Amino acid sequence: MEHITKLFKLGATGAIAVSLAFAAGTTTNAETITAVMRQPMRTLDPVITTAYIVRNYGYMIYDTLLSLDAKGDIKPQMAEKWQVSEDGKTYTFTLRPGLKWDDGSPVTAADCIASIKRWSSTDSVGQIMASLLTSIDQVDDRTFSLNFKVRTGIALQALSKYSSKAPFIMPKKVAETPTSKAITESIGSGPFKFVKSEFKPGIQTVYVKNKDYMSRTEPPSGLAGGHVVKVDGVRWITLPDAMTSINAIKSGEVDFIELLPYDLLPILEQDKNIQLIVSKSQGGMPLMRLNHLIPPFNNKKIRQAALAAIDQKEIMQADVGSPKYYSTCASVYGCGSPFTTTAGAEHLVKADPELSKKLLKEGGYDGTPVVIMRPTDYPNGGGSFVPVIAQQLRKGGFNVQIQAVDWQTEIQRRATRKPVSQGGWNIATTTLSFADLGDPLSNYSIAANGEKAWFGWPNNPQIEELRHQFAVATDLADQKRIATEIQKLALDDVEIIPLGEFSVVSAARKSLNGILKTPLPVFWNITKTKD
Amino acid sequence: MLTIIVKRLIATIPVLVVVAVVIFAALRLTPGDPAVIVAGEGATLQQIQQIHHDMGLDKPVLVQFAVWAGDMLKGDFGDSLISGLPVSTMILNRAGPTIAITTYTVLLTLLISIPVGLISASRRGKFIDKLVSGASVLGFSVPVFITAYILIFLFSMKLGWFPVQGYEPISKGLWPHFQHLILPVTAQCTIYIALVTRFVRSGIIDTLNEDYIRTARSKGLAERSVLIRHALGNAAVPILTIIGISITMLIGGVVVTETVFNIPGLGRLVVEAIQTKDFTIIQAVIVLFSVFDIAVNLIVDILYTVVDPRIRN
Numbered sequence: 001m002e003h004i005t006k007l008f009k010l011g012a013t014g015a016i017a018v019s020l021a022f023a024a025g026t027t028t029n030a031e032t033i034t035a036v037m038r039q040p041m042r043t044l045d046p047v048i049t050t051a052y053i054v055r056n057y058g059y060m061i062y063d064t065l066l067s068l069d070a071k072g073d074i075k076p077q078m079a080e081k082w083q084v085s086e087d088g089k090t091y092t093f094t095l096r097p098g099l100k101w102d103d104g105s106p107v108t109a110a111d112c113i114a115s116i117k118r119w120s121s122t123d124s125v126g127q128i129m130a131s132l133l134t135s136i137d138q139v140d141d142r143t144f145s146l147n148f149k150v151r152t153g154i155a156l157q158a159l160s161k162y163s164s165k166a167p168f169i170m171p172k173k174v175a176e177t178p179t180s181k182a183i184t185e186s187i188g189s190g191p192f193k194f195v196k197s198e199f200k201p202g203i204q205t206v207y208v209k210n211k212d213y214m215s216r217t218e219p220p221s222g223l224a225g226g227h228v229v230k231v232d233g234v235r236w237i238t239l240p241d242a243m244t245s246i247n248a249i250k251s252g253e254v255d256f257i258e259l260l261p262y263d264l265l266p267i268l269e270q271d272k273n274i275q276l277i278v279s280k281s282q283g284g285m286p287l288m289r290l291n292h293l294i295p296p297f298n299n300k301k302i303r304q305a306a307l308a309a310i311d312q313k314e315i316m317q318a319d320v321g322s323p324k325y326y327s328t329c330a331s332v333y334g335c336g337s338p339f340t341t342t343a344g345a346e347h348l349v350k351a352d353p354e355l356s357k358k359l360l361k362e363g364g365y366d367g368t369p370v371v372i373m374r375p376t377d378y379p380n381g382g383g384s385f386v387p388v389i390a391q392q393l394r395k396g397g398f399n400v401q402i403q404a405v406d407w408q409t410e411i412q413r414r415a416t417r418k419p420v421s422q423g424g425w426n427i428a429t430t431t432l433s434f435a436d437l438g439d440p441l442s443n444y445s446i447a448a449n450g451e452k453a454w455f456g457w458p459n460n461p462q463i464e465e466l467r468h469q470f471a472v473a474t475d476l477a478d479q480k481r482i483a484t485e486i487q488k489l490a491l492d493d494v495e496i497i498p499l500g501e502f503s504v505v506s507a508a509r510k511s512l513n514g515i516l517k518t519p520l521p522v523f524w525n526i527t528k529t530k531d
Numbered sequence: 532m533l534t535i536i537v538k539r540l541i542a543t544i545p546v547l548v549v550v551a552v553v554i555f556a557a558l559r560l561t562p563g564d565p566a567v568i569v570a571g572e573g574a575t576l577q578q579i580q581q582i583h584h585d586m587g588l589d590k591p592v593l594v595q596f597a598v599w600a601g602d603m604l605k606g607d608f609g610d611s612l613i614s615g616l617p618v619s620t621m622i623l624n625r626a627g628p629t630i631a632i633t634t635y636t637v638l639l640t641l642l643i644s645i646p647v648g649l650i651s652a653s654r655r656g657k658f659i660d661k662l663v664s665g666a667s668v669l670g671f672s673v674p675v676f677i678t679a680y681i682l683i684f685l686f687s688m689k690l691g692w693f694p695v696q697g698y699e700p701i702s703k704g705l706w707p708h709f710q711h712l713i714l715p716v717t718a719q720c721t722i723y724i725a726l727v728t729r730f731v732r733s734g735i736i737d738t739l740n741e742d743y744i745r746t747a748r749s750k751g752l753a754e755r756s757v758l759i760r761h762a763l764g765n766a767a768v769p770i771l772t773i774i775g776i777s778i779t780m781l782i783g784g785v786v787v788t789e790t791v792f793n794i795p796g797l798g799r800l801v802v803e804a805i806q807t808k809d810f811t812i813i814q815a816v817i818v819l820f821s822v823f824d825i826a827v828n829l830i831v832d833i834l835y836t837v838v839d840p841r842i843r844n
Contacts (some may be wrong), residue, residue, distance in 0.1 A: 040803065042613045043569065048582070050571030122578070164571060180585045182569075182615055200624060201614040202803045203795040239696065240790045240799065247683055247695040248793075408563040408808065415567070415576055436573060444573050452575060 031232035033512065033528055035521075036245045038259035040202040040238040044194075045183040047119050050164035052433065056520055059223070060207050060234070061102075061188035062168035065093060065112065066160040067224035070517065072338055074160045075224035077216065078107070078169060078189070080142075088151035088474060095142040100212050101171055102193045109144040114175035116146075116159070116167060122179050123165040125441045128471050129158040153474035154441075161442060162223055162519065163435030191215065191227040191524050192234065207523075208233040220516055220525050227524040230514065234523045249274060249507055252531055257507045258521050262321050268507050273531065275508050278325065281519040282504040284433040285334055286319055286380065287445060288389065288497040289456040291426050293417050296370060301363030303494035304347075306427075308359060309396025310389065311351035316500035318385040326502045332446055332487050334501055337438035339480060344488035348498065356396030369401040371420050372427040378407040382429030385499070389429070414455045428455065434501075435519050440470045440483050446490040458495045532836065539832060543825045550821040551603070554814055555596050563808040564588070565612040586612050599814065608815040613807050618815045621800065628698045629796035631712060632788060633781055636720040640777065644724045645770075648731025649758055655736060663728060670725025675784070679718040679791040686714060696793035715792040719785065723777050730773040734766030741765070767838040775831035779824045 039053035046058035067077040076082065080096040099107035113136045120126030120133075132154060134147045146155050159167050174185045186194040191213045198206035209229045218225040237254070239245040242261050248254045250271060260268070260276075268274045290297040290306060297303050312328040320326040329335040330345035347355060370393070374386035390400040405413065410428060418424040437443045447453045447467070448460035463486055470482045490496065508515060514525045566583040567574070574582075583589055602609055608618035651663035687695045693714050699707040738744060739762055747757045763770075786798030797816060804812035835842045 042807070043615070049569055050573040054571075124573070124575075164573065180581070184615060200795060201611070201616060201621070202800075237793070239793050240802075241793070243680065244683075244696050244791055244793055247688060251687055251691070251695050253695055253697065405562075408567075408806070411567045412562045412564050415579065430572065432572070444575075452577065454573070454575060 031528060033231055033234045033256060033523060033526065034254045035234060035236050035256040035523070036239050036248070036254050036258060037236045037521075041205045041236060042201045043182055044186055046168055047122055047165055048179060048182050052164060052435075052520070055164045055166055056522075057194075057205065058166055058168045059190065059520065059522055060192040061186055061190045061194045061210075062170060063099075063188070063190045063227075064159070064162075064166060064168060064223075066156065068160050068162055068222050069224040070222040072222075074156050075218075075221075077224060078112075082156075088153075089148045090145050091148075091155040092139065092143060092145040096214065096216075097142065098214050099189055100214070101187050101189050102210050102212060103187050104212070105171070106141075107169065107189050108141050108172070109138045111172045111175065112169050113138060113144050114172040115169045118170075118175045118177070118179060119165060119167045120158075123161070123167070124444050124447070125154075125158045125161050126165070126167065128441060128468075129154045132472065150472055151474065152472040153479075154471045157439075157441065157471075163433065163442065189213070191229045195233075198235075203238060205236040206233065207235075215524075223518055223520075223522070227522075229524050230527045231523075249509060252509065255509050255512055255528065258504075260505045260507055262325060262505070265322075265505060273510055275510050275512075277506040277508060277515060278503050279506065279517065280336060280503045281434060281517065282506075282521070283502045284431050284504075285329065285437060285501045286315070286382070286385065286429060286431045286499040288499060289414075289428045289430070289445070289454070290494060290497070291417075291424065291428075291456055292458045294419050294424055294426070296363070296365055296368060297426055297494075299363045299365075300493060301359050302365050304492075305356040305359035305363060305365070305396060306393060306398070307491070307494050307497050308347045308352045309356040309393050309398065310348075310497055310499065311392055312349050312498075312500040314351075314392065315385045315388050316502065318388045319380060319500070320502050325505060326500055329498060329501045332437070332490055332496060332498055333439065333443060333483065334434045334437045336434065338476070339439050339483035341480075341484045341487055343484045344491040348491060351392055351396070353392075353395045353397070356393075356398075360397045365397070367399050369399045370426040371401050371403055371424075373410045373413065373425055373429070374402050374404050375407040375410045375429075376404050378410075380431050380502075381407060381410075386429060389427075389499075417457065429499075439479075440467050440486045445496045446486060448490070448493070448495055456495070458493060460489060460493050460495070463489050463493070463495070532833070535836065536829070536833065539829050543822075543829075546825060547818065547821060551600060551814070551818060552596075554817045555599065558808070558810050558813060559592050559595075565808040565810065568807045569613060588612075599811075603815075603818070609811040611804075611809055611812055613809045618811050621812065622797065622815060622819065625795055625797050625800040627700055627796075628789070628794045629782070629785055629798060631701070631708075632716055632719060632785055632794070632796065633778070635712060635716045636723060636781060637774075637778055639716065639720045640723040640727055641774070643720075644727035645731055645763075647724075648728045649735060649763065651728070651732045652735035652739065652762075653754070653758055655739075660732075663732070667725040667729045667732075670721050671729075673721070675718055675722060675787045676791050678721050679714070679788065682714045682718055683791075698792075698794045698796075711792075711794075715788045715794060718791075719781070719788045723781065726777060727770070727773055731763075731766070731770055734769050735762045738762045738765045764838065768835055768842075771831055771834050771838065775827055778827050782820060782823055 037053055041053045043049055043054055046054045063078045065079045067075050069075050078095055080094045083092045120130040132148050132152055134149055136146055138144045171187050174183055177183050191210055192207035193210045195206040195208055209232055215226045215228045220226050242264055245257050246264055246267055249257055290303050292298055316326040328349045330342040330348050331340045333339045372386055372390055375381050376383045390402050393400045413425055414428040416424050444454050448458040448463040450457055450459035466482050466486045470479055473479045511529050511531050513527050516522060516525050566579050566586060569582050570579045610617055611621060647663055651660045654660045683695055686692045694711055697711055699711050701708045744761055747761050786802055789796045789799045801816045
């Protein structure tokens with residue numbers, strides 16, 4: 001009995017010591033934001049990949065010449081000013097004085113030229129801009145000019161492009177890396193510094209405040225204005241298990257979750273320490289892509305039949321669930337872009353199975369099964385809603401075969417142009433962010449340049465001619481008119497079938513204040529107080 | 532003894548060659564392309580093909596295999612196709628958490644299951660035996676992730692004693708290290724404690740019916756000595772077998788624990804590499820896992836000869 005009493009006392013003492021140690025161990029650093037990002041970060045080159053996480057990394061450590069404000073207007077960022085020549089062919093940019101790389105050296109016009117050249121060799125909008133350029137000339141250390149063959153407005157539009165791939169400015173020695181080789185350096189002039197020693201690909205990316213960063217003095221608006229960092233650092237982590245993320249933010253181990261699964265939202269909705277942030281601009285659009293190269297969708301009437309069979313509301317219900325977070329949309333540019341239009345979208349939102357059957361008859365559909373891939377491991381890419389699409393197509397008169405695949409298989413298979421019997425496909429689904437949809441140039445899903453187009457390979461020279469006209473247009477009214485024409489053609493030819501649109505729901509602990517409404521997650525302007 | 536070890540080591544060579552060929556071929560035969568991952572969603576076919584070329588994946592498969600095998604023989608695992616970092620560095624960075632979980636799990640399993648199995652066998656049919664048997668069945672029937680979620684709910688969310696996720700190396704302090712590993716190791720070892728306890732119990736019960744146990748008891752030996760020296764010693768071979776199997780299963784199965792508790796170990800590294808088709812990482816980790824399995828089996832074989840002289844002879 002005496003032994004038992006001793007043991008009990010020893011256990012109780014140990015428990016108290018352990019509890020004290022727990023308390024000490026769970027103290028957090030109030031000046032570092034721990035954020036769970038939606039994708040793992042594995043590469044450091046935002047010019048080679050279109051992965052959003054690498055774009056977001058770019059906004060942490062690099063800066064851009066121009067930015068879009070909350071209204072979508074183009075504003076100077078690294079640039080102090082720009083001038084357009086009278087003939088509209090030359091754009092001259094001057095950098096703000098005092099800009100520095102985080103290794104202490106000054107940012108020069110030569111850095112900008114090298115960065116623009118590298119970026120424009122891989123980005124779709126950059127390539128259009130490059131095709132119109134005659135030269136890029138350095139005027140002095142802070143000034144350079146873009147000289148075009150024709151009068152064009154593409155310079156400002158391209159250099160203010162904010163989504164993948166954004167024209168980040170890098171040091172000349174880094175920007176001269178050939179695009180066949182990924183950049184492994186991380187010298188930037190942005191608001192944060194990348195901590196290479198803490199980088200664990202796929203696991204953790206750590207940033208500290210760049211104390212030498214020269215923020216603009218204007219208040220932040222969209223991605224423009226001041227990028228004032230109000231914390232010491234930010235740690236991005238990837239949590240492979242959604243439930244663990246939820247538990248971690250509830251317990252205070254993480255401060256921010258970029259993307260919450262819709263079905264887990266009720267767990268956080270009632271938590272008084274958590275704020276849910278619904279962001280339309282960070283959302284996107286699920287879409288269907290038809291293979292224009294092989295039967296039956298090499299027949300325009302049959303493509304139109306597929307479009308007529310689709311009902312957006314039913315699909316979004318399966319994809320998202322709560323109407324708080326989705327809506328239907330009759331525009332290929334999404335319903336928040338300056339170029340949004342409903343032109344040519346009469347049959348886009350609501351299903352018309354009878355029209356579908358009629359068009360199938362006119363197109364001579366012979367009942368051959370159409371194969372639709374269902375990525376079961378990627379619910380928002382189609383895993384959740386492909387069965388609904390299949391059923392709608394069946395109601396419209398199609399013979400449909402669903403083939404379950406994993407996302408890796410889908411993205412590899414959708415690149416094949418062979419017939420279905422040789423591993424090809426008829427219908428693929430995916431999701432695009434609004435950042436990549438908003439105008440006819442950055443929206444690569446409506447490009448119709450045949451073999452060079454996105455998978456599905458639509459070939460429509462009229463659309464390509466209009467996209468070229470859009471690129472050289474200098475007047476917003478002109479651009480809107482052209483964008484409307486492009487949508488009419490794109491929906492008539494069925495380059496894509498938009499399936500609705502959704503908002504992204506993020507979560508933050510209430511100790512975070514000043515989170516900006518931006519089209520991608522940014523970490524400037526945020527303060528962190530103790531819980 | 533030395534002859535046995537040398538023979539077994541020589542026998543591992545063809546095993547490793549087969550593993551290398553099979554994993555290399557399997558990765559090339561299954562769908563998925565790391566170039567697609569690097570290129571991102573909006574990439575055109577031309578861009579993907581360019582990256583594919585830059586990664587050297589358009590070379591003939593036999594050439595790729597020869598290059599990889601040659602480098603492996605020199606101890607060079609190559610660079611990750613996705614991050615560009617040396618695979619050996621990535622493995623070293625990720626090995627710590629997996630080694631920690633595996634080591635603590637094995638130690639706890641041995642420390643708990645052998646005495647509990649012995650007690651249960653010696654009290655066969657009594658309440659304690661029924662309790663241990665019931666708990667064992669429950670232990671290996673409940674999946675690791677369920678146990679993990681229950682532990683997180685109780686000890687992290689309700690009591691706030693342990694963090695929900697993450698890992699701290701031992702270099703950051705003994706307490707932070709164990710604070711992050713107590714729940715994962717508990718979740719992980721439940722199934723192994725249950726399994727090994729069952730084997731210890733049944734092995735001991737089998738030997739307790741043998742004549743030499745009766746002789747030992749009739750000589751007046753203390754029951755503890757009968758159990759440990761005679762019963763456990765003679766039941767050691769099957770117990771060693773199940774411990775060996777458990778350790779090899781553990782190294783492959785730790786990925787679930789690493790995922791639920793967000794521990795950046797080798798299991799997650801290989802799963803992430805599979806998701807991104809990072810061939811060089813998958814190949815290197817699978818070969819390392821195979822070497823580990825072979826080493827564990829070799830050690831178990833050697834231990835057989837130690838505990839049972841008949842095998843040695």
